[in-house]
Amino acid sequence: MTSTSTRDLVSQPYKYGFVTEIETDKIAKGLSEDVVRLISEKKAEPDFLLQFRLKAFRHWLTLEEPDWAALGYPPIDYQDIVYYAAPKQQEKKASLDEVDPKLLETFDKLGIPLSEQKRLSNVAVDAVFDSVSIATTYKEKLAEHGVVFCSFSEAVKEHPDLIERYLGTVVASNDNYFAALNSAVFSDGSFVFIPKGVECPMELSTYFRINSGDTGQFERTLIVAEEGASVSYLEGCTAPMFDTNQLHAAVVELVALDDASIKYSTVQNWYAGDENGVGGIYNFVTKRGQCRGARSRISWTQVETGSAITWKYPSCVLQGADSVGEFYSVALTNNRQQADTGTKMVHVGPRTRSTIVSKGISAGHSSNSYRGLVQIGPGASGARNYSQCDSMLIGDQAGANTYPYIRSQQPDSAVEHEASTCRISEDQLFYLQSRGIGFEEAVSMMVSGFCRDVFNQLPMEFAAEADKLLALKLEGSVG
Amino acid sequence: MIRPDAELLLDISDLHASVEDQPILKGVNLQVRAGEIHAVMGRNGSGKSTLSKVLAGHPAYRVTGGSVRYRGDDLLTLEPEQRARLGVFLGFQYPVEIPGVSNLEFLRVSTNARRETQGQEELDTFDFEDHVRERLKVVQMDPAFLDRSVNQGFSGGEKKRNEILQMALLEPVVSILDETDSGLDIDALRIVASGVNQLSSPETASILITHYQRLLDEITPDYVHVMAAGRILRTGGRELALELEQIGYDWVDEQLAAEGVV
Ligand SMILES: Nc1ncnc2c1ncn2[C@@H]1O[C@H](COP(=O)(O)OP(=O)(O)OP(=O)(O)O)[C@@H](O)[C@H]1O
Ligand SMILES: [Mg+2]
Numbered sequence: 001m002t003s004t005s006t007r008d009l010v011s012q013p014y015k016y017g018f019v020t021e022i023e024t025d026k027i028a029k030g031l032s033e034d035v036v037r038l039i040s041e042k043k044a045e046p047d048f049l050l051q052f053r054l055k056a057f058r059h060w061l062t063l064e065e066p067d068w069a070a071l072g073y074p075p076i077d078y079q080d081i082v083y084y085a086a087p088k089q090q091e092k093k094a095s096l097d098e099v100d101p102k103l104l105e106t107f108d109k110l111g112i113p114l115s116e117q118k119r120l121s122n123v124a125v126d127a128v129f130d131s132v133s134i135a136t137t138y139k140e141k142l143a144e145h146g147v148v149f150c151s152f153s154e155a156v157k158e159h160p161d162l163i164e165r166y167l168g169t170v171v172a173s174n175d176n177y178f179a180a181l182n183s184a185v186f187s188d189g190s191f192v193f194i195p196k197g198v199e200c201p202m203e204l205s206t207y208f209r210i211n212s213g214d215t216g217q218f219e220r221t222l223i224v225a226e227e228g229a230s231v232s233y234l235e236g237c238t239a240p241m242f243d244t245n246q247l248h249a250a251v252v253e254l255v256a257l258d259d260a261s262i263k264y265s266t267v268q269n270w271y272a273g274d275e276n277g278v279g280g281i282y283n284f285v286t287k288r289g290q291c292r293g294a295r296s297r298i299s300w301t302q303v304e305t306g307s308a309i310t311w312k313y314p315s316c317v318l319q320g321a322d323s324v325g326e327f328y329s330v331a332l333t334n335n336r337q338q339a340d341t342g343t344k345m346v347h348v349g350p351r352t353r354s355t356i357v358s359k360g361i362s363a364g365h366s367s368n369s370y371r372g373l374v375q376i377g378p379g380a381s382g383a384r385n386y387s388q389c390d391s392m393l394i395g396d397q398a399g400a401n402t403y404p405y406i407r408s409q410q411p412d413s414a415v416e417h418e419a420s421t422c423r424i425s426e427d428q429l430f431y432l433q434s435r436g437i438g439f440e441e442a443v444s445m446m447v448s449g450f451c452r453d454v455f456n457q458l459p460m461e462f463a464a465e466a467d468k469l470l471a472l473k474l475e476g477s478v479g
Numbered sequence: 480m481i482r483p484d485a486e487l488l489l490d491i492s493d494l495h496a497s498v499e500d501q502p503i504l505k506g507v508n509l510q511v512r513a514g515e516i517h518a519v520m521g522r523n524g525s526g527k528s529t530l531s532k533v534l535a536g537h538p539a540y541r542v543t544g545g546s547v548r549y550r551g552d553d554l555l556t557l558e559p560e561q562r563a564r565l566g567v568f569l570g571f572q573y574p575v576e577i578p579g580v581s582n583l584e585f586l587r588v589s590t591n592a593r594r595e596t597q598g599q600e601e602l603d604t605f606d607f608e609d610h611v612r613e614r615l616k617v618v619q620m621d622p623a624f625l626d627r628s629v630n631q632g633f634s635g636g637e638k639k640r641n642e643i644l645q646m647a648l649l650e651p652v653v654s655i656l657d658e659t660d661s662g663l664d665i666d667a668l669r670i671v672a673s674g675v676n677q678l679s680s681p682e683t684a685s686i687l688i689t690h691y692q693r694l695l696d697e698i699t700p701d702y703v704h705v706m707a708a709g710r711i712l713r714t715g716g717r718e719l720a721l722e723l724e725q726i727g728y729d730w731v732d733e734q735l736a737a738e739g740v741v
Contacts, residue, residue: 422578426538431575431629432585433559434535435645436592445588449579449628 017241017271020106020211023088024130029214030079033057036184039084043153043187048164056173056183063177069311069340070369070401073282076247081216083185086132103127103134110238112207123203123234124149126190128219130211133188138202147231148193149204152220155191162193166224170253170290170317178249179286182218186251189219194229194260203232203459210239210246210270210281217248225260227293232263232459237306239271243279245308250285258293258320263301265458266314267466270306275364277336280308287314288344291323291352299326300343301457303466308337313371315344318352318380325354328454332470333366333398342372342403347380347413356387359451362398363474369401374415376408383413392450393423394443394474422450444471480514480681481701487512488550488653488684489534495544496533502543503529505709511653514681518695518720519688521706522728527688528572530706531655535569536562549653563589564596566652570642570659572688577629582641585629586611590648614647617674635662643674650678655686660694672697695720707731708740 027038036057040050065076087103099114107114107127114127114135124138126149133151142149148159156163173183190206210217225231239246248270254262264287273280283306289298300314316325327343345354354374362368374385391400402419424446432442448455448467455463489511496504503526511517519527533540534547536559547554554562577585587607594601602610615622618640630638639659646654656675660668675698679685687698695703695717703719704711705728712734713719 425575427575428577430535430537430559431571431577432580432589434563434569434571435585435589435649436560436563436596437585437589438560439558441588445580445585446577449577449581452579 016238019240024085026085053184056180059174060180071338085130085212085215126206128208146195152189152191170288178284182249182251186218186220189221192223194225194231196226197228200231205234208237213242219250221252224255227257228259230261234265236267247282252287254289256296259295261297263299266302268304272306273308275335283307283310285312290317294320295322296320297324301328304331310339317346319348321349322351327356328457329358330451330454332361333368335364337366340369342370344373347376347383351382354385358389360391362400363394365397367399371403373405376410376413378409380410381412385415387417389419391421485513490548493545496540496542511684515684516700517686518700518703525706526709531657568651568654570656572657574638576631580629582629583625593649617647618643636667657688
């Protein structure tokens with residue numbers, strides 16, 4: 001290629017790779033029933049929660065780690081992980097002024113200012129540092145509307161009835177290996193409750209930051225939208241660069257009652273490891289939403305750019321009649337990253353509808369698989385699904401696979417699947433360049449064109465961000 | 480229009496270039512001054528498109544010798560996008576399709592890149608809409624093409640018109656049009672030719688790569704060059720093109736043999 005072929009350009013360094021020096025309260029490595037009890041005790045949890053954890057743990061012991069995904073990684077030593085670490089700032093502070101300035105500074109550096117003066121005007125943020133929530137903005141304003149937005153631990157204290165009613169009802173504690181592990185040891189996360197008829201007045205957002213090198217991250221998120229309620233929620237994630245792998249096994253549960261709507265967006269930018277595949281996060285996440293009520297709607301939008309390994313299938317169980325599930329995904333892998341991601345749309349109720357739009361972009365030596373299941377149960381008469389899975393290859397070393405599974409027990413239903421694969425060619429880039437468009441901009445124009453259907457689904461504040469993130473991740477990958 | 484004192488826009492001297500280590504251009508010499516129109520003809524595979532891509536900076540072609548000066552400066556060290564911004568335009572023989580990238584947005588970004596280099600102000604989406612509608616008239620193109628992806632699903636002739644639209648927007652100094660006439664119906668040929676004529680000026684120059692006299696009936700060349708085996712073998716006035724219509728290219732082999740090129 002020409003003199004400044006991007007082959008020669010070094011990839012943009014991961015700019016969130018710093019570690020914050022802060023004292024933490026950490027328990028010893030290893031996992032046992034005592035550790036589970038210790039976590040529950042440290043958090044002064046009610047008995048129902050301890051029992052939930054113990055049941056999950058006992059079940060987990062009987063399970064084998066799954067190996068069906070198109071992923072390759074050395075065995076994880078579950079005894080070599082710390083299961084509880086929290087910044088030493090025991091009590092959650094009433095005001096942000098009392099939060100350790102180092103933590104505020106960390107989030108400032110990540111572009112998530114929390115202080116009164118600088119915070120985003122229309123987005124409420126829950127900042128989670130090493131699985132512990134350190135601050136939530138706009139709580140009072142949201143409370144005026146009856147909206148609860150707080151850390152999971154706080155919710156356990158202040159709304160134990162809601163937690164007891166909904167926890168584990170979408171993703172059971174014995175659902176799968178990683179969900180069982182999470183149910184046993186989860187430390188914190190976010191809780192959202194939108195009461196009947198309320199349209200949440202602002203975007204809600206949780207920002208997850210991993211800081212420790214040897215700590216597993218097990219967050220738990222629960223969002224409940226009552227009849228006619230609606231909410232748009234976004235999570236963002238970053239982590240420092242370590243040359244070891246950290247396990248991140250989160251569980252997200254969404255519940256939508258009659259006419260409720262939940263829009264859940266993710267911009268995942270965990271540390272991906274270096275160009276040789278050393279280090280990076282193992283992102284093994286269970287996300288599921290239940291459209292419990294008639295005409296309810298759950299929409300997942302994800303932009304997955306980070307992690308050494310991503311293994312996640314945000315799913316919708318469409319129980320209520322006429323309920324709607326949506327999944328819009330952009331998964332980008334570069335260097336040695338691996339992603340096996342997709343969705344499950346389980347049609348239970350009549351006239352349920354689902355849409356799947358998946359865009360996989362693979363560059364470098366990475367591998368990127370879409371795996372999706374559309375299941376139409378016997379009661380789902382008139383159900384409809386539309387799936388579109390497109391892959392874009394950059395360079396000739398990357399791989400892309402599509403595994404669509406369809407199971408229908410209902411003849412009166414329609415499932416439509418489209419798939420395509422394309423490659424960014426040298427001639428296309430040259431064409432754009434020969435019209436005065438720089439190489440990097442040419443790549444990012446083609447990539448964002450490819451992803452447009454998905455980016456259009458992101459909350460406006462984050463769509464431009466996602467575009468930039470992809471461009472950044474691809475820098476130096478073509479040539 | 481030949482004016483010996485006009486600015487020397489393009490000075491190609493003993494240019495050699497290879498693709499995949501296969502030498503294709505073997506000593507091209509060509510000088511283009513402001514106001515001139517050059518036609519480049521020659522058999523299939525003689526190196527015409529290769530020359531045009533080397534001038535535009537295609538990464539697959541490696542220059543192995545010689546030089547190209549554009550308005551006095553070395554052209555070959557510039558990135559393709561820099562060449563375009565400075566006013567070198569290549570109308571492709573085979574314009575590629577770019578799915579997902581809106582034609583309108585593409586045209587706007589490229590137009591602004593060129594305008595910035597010329598010290599003109601950037602056009603926002605609204606101003607650009609007006610601007611592009613004006614230029615669409617030059618090629619009598621339907622505005623509906625603006626809403627589609629770049630060249631995607633365009634017919635052969637529509638792609639060529641889109642190339643001339645780009646030329647109209649970028650206002651290049653040197654335009655190299657590689658077989659812009661191929662695949663055009665008779666009316667479209669006339670429209671494209673009249674577009675090129677409208678865009679010509681005493682300050683600019685064009686190199687028309689073509690196989691057919693028909694285009695040269697519409698756009699009168701000042702010079703006609705015949706390429707063979709990666710060189711310009713013969714240069715003449717407009718009458719050379721008419722002569723080629725009669726005699727074809729058989730003489731090329733004799734001349735190459737006489738010069739010791741097999
Ligand atoms: N990318 C490439 N890889 C291999 N060979 C190439 C490549 N580009 C050009 N060539 C070869 O170089 C020679 C000149 O090709 P070029 O396209 O310049 O011819 P041309 O004069 O434009 O022909 P035509 O009139 O058919 O358009 C041909 O033999 C062609 O096969
Ligand atoms: Mg050619």
